[in-house]
Every structure is written in structure tokens, then in C-alpha cells.
Amino acid sequence: MSTQEKAETISRRPLKFCMFTTNAPSGYPGAPWHQPMAAGHDYRSLKSWLKLARDLEAAKFDAIFWADHSGIYDTFGGSRDAAIRNSVQFPINDPATLVSALAAATENLGFAFSENVIQAPPFSFARRVASLDHLTEGRVAWNIVTSFQRSAWRNVGFEEVATHAERYARAEEYVDVVYKLLEGSWEDGAVVRDSATGVYADPAAIHPIDHAGDFYRSAGPFCVEPSPQRVPLLFQAGASSDGRAFSARNAEAVFISAKSPRGAATFVEDLRAQLVEVGRNANDVLVFQAFTCIVGATEEDAQLKADEYQAFLKDEAALVFQSAAMGVDLKGLDLDTPIGDLNTQAMQGALRALAEASPNKQWTFRDAMLKSMTPHAVGTADQVIEKMEEWAASGIDGLNIAFLNGVGELADFTRYLVPELQRRGLMQTEYAKGTLREKWFGASRLNERHPAAKYRRKALMDETIS
Amino acid sequence: MSTQEKAETISRRPLKFCMFTTNAPSGYPGAPWHQPMAAGHDYRSLKSWLKLARDLEAAKFDAIFWADHSGIYDTFGGSRDAAIRNSVQFPINDPATLVSALAAATENLGFAFSENVIQAPPFSFARRVASLDHLTEGRVAWNIVTSFQRSAWRNVGFEEVATHAERYARAEEYVDVVYKLLEGSWEDGAVVRDSATGVYADPAAIHPIDHAGDFYRSAGPFCVEPSPQRVPLLFQAGASSDGRAFSARNAEAVFISAKSPRGAATFVEDLRAQLVEVGRNANDVLVFQAFTCIVGATEEDAQLKADEYQAFLKDEAALVFQSAAMGVDLKGLDLDTPIGDLNTQAMQGALRALAEASPNKQWTFRDAMLKSMTPHAVGTADQVIEKMEEWAASGIDGLNIAFLNGVGELADFTRYLVPELQRRGLMQTEYAKGTLREKWFGASRLNERHPAAKYRRKALMDETIS
Numbered sequence: 015m016s017t018q019e020k021a022e023t024i025s026r027r028p029l030k031f032c033m034f035t036t037n038a039p040s041g042y043p044g045a046p047w048h049q050p051m052a053a054g055h056d057y058r059s060l061k062s063w064l065k066l067a068r069d070l071e072a073a074k075f076d077a078i079f080w081a082d083h084s085g086i087y088d089t090f091g092g093s094r095d096a097a098i099r100n101s102v103q104f105p106i107n108d109p110a111t112l113v114s115a116l117a118a119a120t121e122n123l124g125f126a127f128s129e130n131v132i133q134a135p136p137f138s139f140a141r142r143v144a145s146l147d148h149l150t151e152g153r154v155a156w157n158i159v160t161s162f163q164r165s166a167w168r169n170v171g172f173e174e175v176a177t178h179a180e181r182y183a184r185a186e187e188y189v190d191v192v193y194k195l196l197e198g199s200w201e202d203g204a205v206v207r208d209s210a211t212g213v214y215a216d217p218a219a220i221h222p223i224d225h226a227g228d229f230y231r232s233a234g235p236f237c238v239e240p241s242p243q244r245v246p247l248l249f250q251a252g253a254s255s256d257g258r259a260f261s262a263r264n265a266e267a268v269f270i271s272a273k274s275p276r277g278a279a280t281f282v283e284d285l286r287a288q289l290v291e292v293g294r295n296a297n298d299v300l301v302f303q304a305f306t307c308i309v310g311a312t313e314e315d316a317q318l319k320a321d322e323y324q325a326f327l328k329d330e331a332a333l334v335f336q337s338a339a340m341g342v343d344l345k346g347l348d349l350d351t352p353i354g355d356l357n358t359q360a361m362q363g364a365l366r367a368l369a370e371a372s373p374n375k376q377w378t379f380r381d382a383m384l385k386s387m388t389p390h391a392v393g394t395a396d397q398v399i400e401k402m403e404e405w406a407a408s409g410i411d412g413l414n415i416a417f418l419n420g421v422g423e424l425a426d427f428t429r430y431l432v433p434e435l436q437r438r439g440l441m442q443t444e445y446a447k448g449t450l451r452e453k454w455f456g457a458s459r460l461n462e463r464h465p466a467a468k469y470r471r472k473a474l475m476d477e478t479i480s
Numbered sequence: 481m482s483t484q485e486k487a488e489t490i491s492r493r494p495l496k497f498c499m500f501t502t503n504a505p506s507g508y509p510g511a512p513w514h515q516p517m518a519a520g521h522d523y524r525s526l527k528s529w530l531k532l533a534r535d536l537e538a539a540k541f542d543a544i545f546w547a548d549h550s551g552i553y554d555t556f557g558g559s560r561d562a563a564i565r566n567s568v569q570f571p572i573n574d575p576a577t578l579v580s581a582l583a584a585a586t587e588n589l590g591f592a593f594s595e596n597v598i599q600a601p602p603f604s605f606a607r608r609v610a611s612l613d614h615l616t617e618g619r620v621a622w623n624i625v626t627s628f629q630r631s632a633w634r635n636v637g638f639e640e641v642a643t644h645a646e647r648y649a650r651a652e653e654y655v656d657v658v659y660k661l662l663e664g665s666w667e668d669g670a671v672v673r674d675s676a677t678g679v680y681a682d683p684a685a686i687h688p689i690d691h692a693g694d695f696y697r698s699a700g701p702f703c704v705e706p707s708p709q710r711v712p713l714l715f716q717a718g719a720s721s722d723g724r725a726f727s728a729r730n731a732e733a734v735f736i737s738a739k740s741p742r743g744a745a746t747f748v749e750d751l752r753a754q755l756v757e758v759g760r761n762a763n764d765v766l767v768f769q770a771f772t773c774i775v776g777a778t779e780e781d782a783q784l785k786a787d788e789y790q791a792f793l794k795d796e797a798a799l800v801f802q803s804a805a806m807g808v809d810l811k812g813l814d815l816d817t818p819i820g821d822l823n824t825q826a827m828q829g830a831l832r833a834l835a836e837a838s839p840n841k842q843w844t845f846r847d848a849m850l851k852s853m854t855p856h857a858v859g860t861a862d863q864v865i866e867k868m869e870e871w872a873a874s875g876i877d878g879l880n881i882a883f884l885n886g887v888g889e890l891a892d893f894t895r896y897l898v899p900e901l902q903r904r905g906l907m908q909t910e911y912a913k914g915t916l917r918e919k920w921f922g923a924s925r926l927n928e929r930h931p932a933a934k935y936r937r938k939a940l941m942d943e944t945i946s
Contacts, residue, residue: 037611039680046678047678047680048674048675048678053675058614058615058705058707059614059615060580060583060584060615060616060617063615064584084603084604084607084703085703086701086703093683094683094701095683096683098680098681098682098683098686099679099680099681099682099683100678100679100680101680101681104681104703105681105703105704105705106703106704107607107610107611107614107704108607108608108611108704110577110608111576111579111580111608111611111612111615112580112615113577113580114526114577114578114579114580114581115580115581115583115584115615117526117581118526118530118581118584118585119584133600133601133604134599134600134601134604135599135600135635135636135637137550137635137636138550138599138600138636141550141573141574142574142576142577144573145503145573145574145577146577148524148525148573149524149525149526149529149577149578149581150526151526165699168697168698168699169601169603169698169699169700169703170601170603170604170698171601171696171697171698172697173697208514209514209519212512212513212514212566212792212794213565213566214505214513214564214565214566214567215564215565215567215570215571216564216565217559217560217561217562217564217565220564230637231634231637231638231639232634232635232636232637233631233634233635234635235552235560237550237551237552237570237571237572237573237635238571238572238573238574239524239571241524326678328678
């Protein structure tokens, strides 16, 4: 069976499950570090992360997914103060530093970390991720980020953030260099490892890449021998049209935060069409929807936890995040005015769009804002799964689960939800063998339709075609 | 007792012990991956590294030290072929990716990894190393490298390697930015972590750094809260006069490969004088000498292993390394001509220096070259310790032990040498408490004489003075 046929027979049941988190005190915007179910997890502590990884593997999660940024949210009030005070994704540590430790504590869990393309030259990044792919035996995924944050750009040497179009042009070239290094530099037969002669590798099968483009230069050859997946499994999360086009070309998994199953269905349909347009298969990319839930033995138990979560939410923290996400300073906005009464004509683009999209004009802006921080489902396992099924029906492939009320929620998720999800065939009961890509797509290497494949040399082509 | 007084009372017995290695198939130039005592260690395997880390901690080694580079040796014959064939530090994986896993498997072992200053912007590097300092609870050290390799520069965006002077100017500015981020951005009292109010940090105590220099720009504030050591323990290995001046200003530990205890004594004396000149204390820097040994229950056992090691040495591999280190292509040189017969006047600088420094003019160039790949000591524990004592008498503080015949040698080192070293007070029997800097210098933070200290804000100064 060819890689192509394998991809087409992938079933959307069971769903794939990632846990969405950050290497930061607060797990999610508006999910404060000091709420009771978050308190057991200290992001600075390796022991905390080791426990989390083991628990996720015991629950048969596919992967842990770290969002990341390397700046600070400073749009709200034109100041970073509120972000600092409320720990809105600040401080935030490098998630990739966790990977090898968590790999040592697990056997099957995947590790999807975000890293933006301005943090390091492509050679250094490729070296790091390939080293991790060796150490994890092929369980690494990279969520490709093109940072929109002025502060992040200004931290790493730039005066200003690049335009949206330039950011994607940079990202395209960056991944291209990474592909050349990871797929194009070492032929499959390059490693000889002949202990009789002491010959480790064949110089004739290892090539420089001599990349010289608009933004990056790299000579090569790559200094890491081929790792199990070569290229890490590629995630992307851009929702803009540039972002979607980038995903269609490069991603193998896309993380979305659609506002409804209907919105997810539209996204999935568009993406699959776009994939075919660029010469890939409709099923070459898995779509993960953000999903937040609080589950209890009874509806009352769950509601109690949800109330507790709500009690810890702060307007200021929410506004910091929303201001940054919209690129609009929301300071001074009267949160209690019903949206119907706001002069939306006078508002800036993103804010106006949010107000106009509000399903209920009696809602205040606070309602609309907090809505996006309300769990998708609160209740018993049956009630939560009902919501999950609605999302699953949209054609997505998996859920990226964020625990709004803290990492502690994983215990109840595992206790109440996992067995029932498994009984219904919605969640895997056993891990498939092999690397993360093998588990998800049936092969450790990117398929021949991916743009990285064109950098492979003859020796490899013979093998993948057979 | 002030930090200064503490530093002055540090005893040079016990010696400190690091294990020198690389994240590569071969552990040391000329120590081939396929020799029998190297075969048990697979650098690509996390399990191999976990075992090594646990074994080193059981043997009470202070730290593991990874040399590193991110290019390829291509001076010999103007080609990289021989480096690839013989695996002369190629391939080579990113050593820092190992740190969190090895920290999870140990409690006291330190992790000193090399990273050159061209691999990533200072902000990204500072973020990574501070994240690791959190995860290891303060057991990280950074060996600051200014790469001399054209190939390494060409991998990360440069057309050419910078001049020696510019490399050190870059390195000075790079560490300066790192200091500003790690010491200057967050005051000691900045983290509030008040679970009653949800306030995580105090915005008034967190500052941008607004660095704009000749080579680097970084705005800040730093996005990682203060880690146990803040600045990783700082190693340096440059032997040139620029390198020594850099060490005297910035390092806390210097790694040298002196050719004799007398040479080490001269280095130590010079360095201590230079330290005082720049306003630091003579004991603010620990000197580690490279030391290679093969030990056995009997002299015959040890010699058998040494013979086996010699049998695996290859002229070509040695020449690749020596050519790169000297910056002179040694291809075509007649290895068997006695040095006394060579026309040293016609030779290039480094080669001529090597020939002229040869203690025996009857030696061939091969003899002189292999001499540098001969273990410092081969024999019983008593015999090896005798050599160690000679080095210790030069005033060094520790040994950086490389196992020329493979990682497997650690077992015999631990069995035969460690108990005897401990009995003689030459090696610690218990770890001191705390971070790596606390173990070595009595305090987790850099002392007030270090250039990083000037970036500390008032709040901290009050505390360290008291």
C-alpha cells in the first residue's frame, strides 16, 4: 500500500487528542495560575512536567502541545504592566527545553512545541529539532509560528515587526532552508557505520545546501545525521488567508479555534480544497480544534468547578489578551454597554468585527469577551462528549484540549471522560507503533507530495517509490 | 562571611572532576566511535546518556562537559571528506537538548554545554539557558565559544568567518546582552506570586534592557523570571591572548589543554594575575586541565586497553583534527620524516611552532601529532593518581577527564580510581548542597566583582551586601 493510499484510509474516529498548554504560570489566556486546580502544577519544576507527561500517556493522549511567544502583550493601555501583573503568558519559558526530559519519562506521547521563525537561524533550529527527534525516537512536532508581536521582534534584533506579507515570505523561506537541511543534505544511504573499517558516513552522499535567499543564507552540509522522522511533524495555526495558504503548502496538522462546529466545517472544507489545489491530498493535513471542558461525576460537581474558575477570571487579564490578539487597545472601553448600543461604525476593524459578529446585541462587550473564555462544555462525561461529537461531525481530526481551570482538571478528564470516549471509539485505547508521524499517517517520513520531498536525492526516491 | 572571603578560602583539594565529551559518535578527536569501549554508548540514544549521567553521579563527578561546534572540519586537503568518513566530530548533535533529561535522572551532576555566540540571538539563548536553569534547579553551565570555523559561520548566515578580534568583540557584546537580560531585567523582588490577589509579578520591578550595540539589539524585558543561578556558571576555553583576556573578564571556569604541568602552572599564574588586574579575585576562576587516562587492576590490564586504543587510531582522523586546530592543511606532509630534518623555516606558523616545540628532534611528525592523542596516564590507580598529583601541583582546580578509549572506560575509572582518589582527599565523597555555583563558589549568584553584577538593580544590591 502506498503512502497516498494509507493517508486516504485514515479514519476520523478515534479523534486525536492533544493537550494544549504553555511553559508559563498560567495555562491559557484567562486561566490564572492561582486558581485551585492550577496550583498543583509549577511550570518551573521538572517534576511537575514529568508527572503531567506520564499522566497524559496513561490517558492515551496523542501529544502535548505548547503554544509559545517570546515577547510580551503590551497593546492594552499601551503598557505591559497588566500582562505582568496578571501573568498573561508572561513570564514564559522555552518549551523545547522540556522535550528530552518528558521523552525519557514516556514511550509514546508526542511533543509539539511552538517556535517562531525569528528566534534562531534555520540551521541552528534544524540542528536542535533534529537532535530532539533522535532523542525522542521520532516523537517531535514543530508548530511553525510567524510572530505578530512587535515586542518579540524587538527582542531578537529587529527594529520593527515585519509586515504580514513579509512575515509569511520569511516563514516560507525559513521552512525551505529547514527542509533542505533535513531532507536534502544527507542521502538515505549516507550513514555507513561500519565498525570493521571505522567508516561512519559516506562523504559522497552528504551535500552542502548552499542556500542564499532573500532572508537567509546557509551553506551546509547539515551536521546532524538523519533522525527517525527527519522533518518534525509540522503544525501550523495561522487563520489569516496567508496563514491558510502557508498551512496548505507546509503543514501536516493545523490548530484552529473555530467559534462553532459550523465554522470548523467551513475551515476544513476550504483547507481540503486548497490542499488538492496545491497538489497534496485532502487528508494530508489533520485539523485540531481547540476544546475546553470541565467534567464532573455529576453536573453539579462540574458546575461547581466552573463557578470556581469564573470567580478567578479578571477583566483586566482578559482585556490584555484580547487587545493583543485584536491589535486594538481596549482600555477605556465601557465593558458594560450593550453591544447594540455601541457605535460600531466608529470602531477599529477587529473590534468592530467582534461586535458585529455577536449573536446577541443585548450582550455587553464583557459578555462577548468572556464568552471566548468560557469552556465549550461543562457537565458529566455524557454531556461533554455530546459537545465533542458536534465538533467531530464538522470533519475535524482531533481536539486540542485546554484546561481552563488548570492542569488539575486532567485527573477528572482521565477518570470520567477517557473510559467513555474509548468505549465509544472516540479515543484510542492503545498507541500505534512508531514515530509520531507513523502513528498519525502510517509512515515516519513526509510523503512525496510535501514540498520538502523535492529536496530528496535519488537514493531516497528509489526507496519511497518502491 | 562575604562572598569575597568565601572565594578566598576555597581549597584546591578535593579537585573538581568533569567528564569531557561531545554529542557525537566519537568522544574526542582521535577517539573513534568503533573502538570496543566506545561501542556501548550510542550518542543518539537517550538511554545511553541517562545511564552515563547516573554513572557519573554515582562516581561523584561534578559535571559533564560537552565540547561542541556547528560546522565541519574541512582544512585537511581542503575537503570535508575525511572528517565525514572518520566521524571527526561530525555528525554532531546539539548538546543542550540533553540537559533536561539528564537533570531528571540525577540530583547533583552539573551540565556544562558549549554554545557559540553565532548560533542564536542573545535573547533566544538567554531564554533557553534560563529555562534550563529552572528545570535543573541551577545546575547549568555555559561554555562560551567564539567559533573559528568558516563552515560554522557559513551555516548560520554569514559569508565569512569574522577576524579574531571581531569574534571576541562580538562575544563581549553577546555576553553583555545576556547579562543585562539575566541580571538586569528582573529585580530580586519582582516575583510576587500572591495567590490571594492573583498578582504574579510587579511591573515596576521588571525593566526593558534596550540594548543597541555594534552587533546586537534587544529590547526586553526578559521573558523568563529569575532562575536559581540567574546567569549559568560561565566556562571559557580560549587560549589566545584575546581568549585569556575574555576569560579574565567573564569566566568562572576555564578549560585548558596545557602540554605539561609546568605549562599549566604558567597559565594559572598569568590568569590569576590578570584577574586581579581587572578587579576580580585571584580565585574567582577555576582552572580545569584536560586529562586523559586508562586505568586497570594491573599495569598490564591498562596497557592492553591502551594498545587496543592505539590500534584504532588513524593518521587521517588525527590529521583532520590537527589541520583544523592549526588552520594549516597537513595533507601531503611526509609524516615519517624526523622533525629535525624538516625545513621548519619554510613552514607555516602553527606547524612550525609544533615542530620547534617538539622535545625530541628524532620524532617524526606522526610521533608529535599522536603524542597529543596519547593518554596522560596509563596504569594502575596509583600510577594514574601520581600523574594527577603532578597536574594538581600546578595550581589547577580540577580535571576535565576525557576517555580516549571510549565512554566504557568510566566503569574502570569508577571502580579503581574513584575510591583511591577519595581516600586521598583528591575527589569529593559527597556533593555539596545547592546549585552548581553554590557547590563550587558557595553562592548561587555571580559575585559582585563579575561584570554582570553591575546590571543588578538596587533591590538586589542591598541583599548581596548584607
